[in-house]
Amino acid sequence: MQVKKKSSVSPFKIVMCALLIAYAVTLFLPMLWGLMTTFKAQAEFRKNVLGLPQDWTIENYTTALTHLYLDVRRGVSLVRVPFTRMFLYSVLYAGGCALATTVTTCVMSYASARFPQYKLSKVIYYIVVVCMILPVVGSLPSEINMSQMFGLYNKIWGLWIMKISFLGMYFLVFYATFRSLPDDYAEAARIDGAGELRIMVQIFFPLARYTFMTILLLYFIQYWNDYQVPLIYLPAYPTVAYGVFSFGNSGDAALANVPVKITACIITIIPILILFLIFHKRLIGNVSMGGLKE
Amino acid sequence: MQTAKKKKSKTRKQFLFLIAITAVPLVQFAIFYVGVNLNSILLAFRYYSFDTGYSFAGFGNFERVFYEIANNALYKTMLVNSLITYVVYVGVGITLALLFSYFIYKKMPLAGVFRIVLFLPSIISSVIMVLLFKYFTESAIPTLLNNLFDIEMSGFLSTTKTAQPVLLFYMVWAGFGPQILMFTGAMNNISDAVVESAQMDGITPVKEFVFITVPLIWPTFVTFMVVSVAGIFTNQLNLYSFFGTGATTSLWTFGYYLYHQASMSNLPEYPFLAAVGILFTLIAVPLTFLVRWLLEKFGPSAD
Numbered sequence: 306m307q308v309k310k311k312s313s314v315s316p317f318k319i320v321m322c323a324l325l326i327a328y329a330v331t332l333f334l335p336m337l338w339g340l341m342t343t344f345k346a347q348a349e350f351r352k353n354v355l356g357l358p359q360d361w362t363i364e365n366y367t368t369a370l371t372h373l374y375l376d377v378r379r380g381v382s383l384v385r386v387p388f389t390r391m392f393l394y395s396v397l398y399a400g401g402c403a404l405a406t407t408v409t410t411c412v413m414s415y416a417s418a419r420f421p422q423y424k425l426s427k428v429i430y431y432i433v434v435v436c437m438i439l440p441v442v443g444s445l446p447s448e449i450n451m452s453q454m455f456g457l458y459n460k461i462w463g464l465w466i467m468k469i470s471f472l473g474m475y476f477l478v479f480y481a482t483f484r485s486l487p488d489d490y491a492e493a494a495r496i497d498g499a500g501e502l503r504i505m506v507q508i509f510f511p512l513a514r515y516t517f518m519t520i521l522l523l524y525f526i527q528y529w530n531d532y533q534v535p536l537i538y539l540p541a542y543p544t545v546a547y548g549v550f551s552f553g554n555s556g557d558a559a560l561a562n563v564p565v566k567i568t569a570c571i572i573t574i575i576p577i578l579i580l581f582l583i584f585h586k587r588l589i590g591n592v593s594m595g596g597l598k599e
Numbered sequence: 600m601q602t603a604k605k606k607k608s609k610t611r612k613q614f615l616f617l618i619a620i621t622a623v624p625l626v627q628f629a630i631f632y633v634g635v636n637l638n639s640i641l642l643a644f645r646y647y648s649f650d651t652g653y654s655f656a657g658f659g660n661f662e663r664v665f666y667e668i669a670n671n672a673l674y675k676t677m678l679v680n681s682l683i684t685y686v687v688y689v690g691v692g693i694t695l696a697l698l699f700s701y702f703i704y705k706k707m708p709l710a711g712v713f714r715i716v717l718f719l720p721s722i723i724s725s726v727i728m729v730l731l732f733k734y735f736t737e738s739a740i741p742t743l744l745n746n747l748f749d750i751e752m753s754g755f756l757s758t759t760k761t762a763q764p765v766l767l768f769y770m771v772w773a774g775f776g777p778q779i780l781m782f783t784g785a786m787n788n789i790s791d792a793v794v795e796s797a798q799m800d801g802i803t804p805v806k807e808f809v810f811i812t813v814p815l816i817w818p819t820f821v822t823f824m825v826v827s828v829a830g831i832f833t834n835q836l837n838l839y840s841f842f843g844t845g846a847t848t849s850l851w852t853f854g855y856y857l858y859h860q861a862s863m864s865n866l867p868e869y870p871f872l873a874a875v876g877i878l879f880t881l882i883a884v885p886l887t888f889l890v891r892w893l894l895e896k897f898g899p900s901a902d
Contacts, residue, residue: 329712332719332772409624532725570727
């Protein structure tokens, strides 16, 4: 049988391509405009919003770096948190939470996918599915209340504990990965006398390492960019995203101009862009999940 | 006899191992999911006073919620805005994400580049994207329109009439990343044999998308749709990132309202917010099941 040849240029392709090119333009235009603005002084920006800078300056960068700090209350004292410290808090918050959530999700999906003969495995799967389907809304006040009750409020390690969670879509991604792996490896290892822990850590986890790395990175980026959780749960330990949000609404005279605020944004984008450039193939690699039925 | 004993011992060891690796996450779940939600229910039936602490409120908080819904015009505004947000998210956002995913899956021209471009907004903090977007729409575009067409206008976010469409555009524009990731992942799992056989019959790209791709990734699509129902009550439309606590009430959604109130309020307001949350959950649960049932009943079949 011969495959019918079709024209390689279809109206569908043209329309989609045009839409995506338009999307790319609208995405990069504000970024390029923003980057250009960082090299303009405020006085020039007022007169020349769109054009290239006439007097190129890096003053916005020095101003942003010297004013990128937040004064926060810890107990009765007021503490000044510089940008470098916010960066450290971001690494601790995003790194710790991403690791806690990814490891927990991976282990729980392994337990659920590899031991289907036990009721507990099924219970775990149904907990995830039910929690995904059942939308619980407005539990924030209660969660704040609980975190204060358990002494986890305003502590980075407290949030790590709160993020030891296996709920969410990525459980299904891990579940699909572990279910697709044949049982022969485990059986062979058992015959050789390997214990269950060894089988999990040395056989199955390495086979799921790409999925693990992708999900770890996705969680890391999610937590790195998140400012709302630190704003509520870590008021005394501002992260970079929390800091940028505060600068955006800052009344500080030095920060009260558009070029400096945009410069602060550009500075904070850099670490995550580097991470993206290094890992973009892994990040946007092939991750798939099944549906909500077993 | 000995084999049966060995098998029993193996089963016991496996079960103990299963308990050992799942105990901590299950305890965490019991406290921070079950406990938090039980606490939310308890909180909804209490009052808090700085002088006397917590006291039993009966249905007092719920009565206040119903009173507010009936008499406070803000709730009607939030309902309309939340529904518009949901419809745009599903109708435009998810539909475009599906089409873009298909474009990438079929490796059409520049598919690799577009995959990175579409994912880019997801790796940049929403607060940074919002600031760049905000200043671009508030400063650059009005200046451009003024230079090109001599149109005098203030920023798009300054007036309610233009602010909502701009916010809806931003939500769709910046939100493709996770959807593209999941949809292309599901599409890549479609058997080549099925696609090749359809191509032999001369199927067009549009027909292939409608009759093969969508039915075969339907479970992933349903998952997205089911999870997104809660968005009616949780989607903030990025209002907090754009305006902090100062968004004009005509733009508020339920999601913004809940976060705004929780971040602004002190202890005495928490019981009322917990009651609001419970009421929203009671509406969202049957709605979610209805959407799931409709999608499964009337959705395409993989056969």
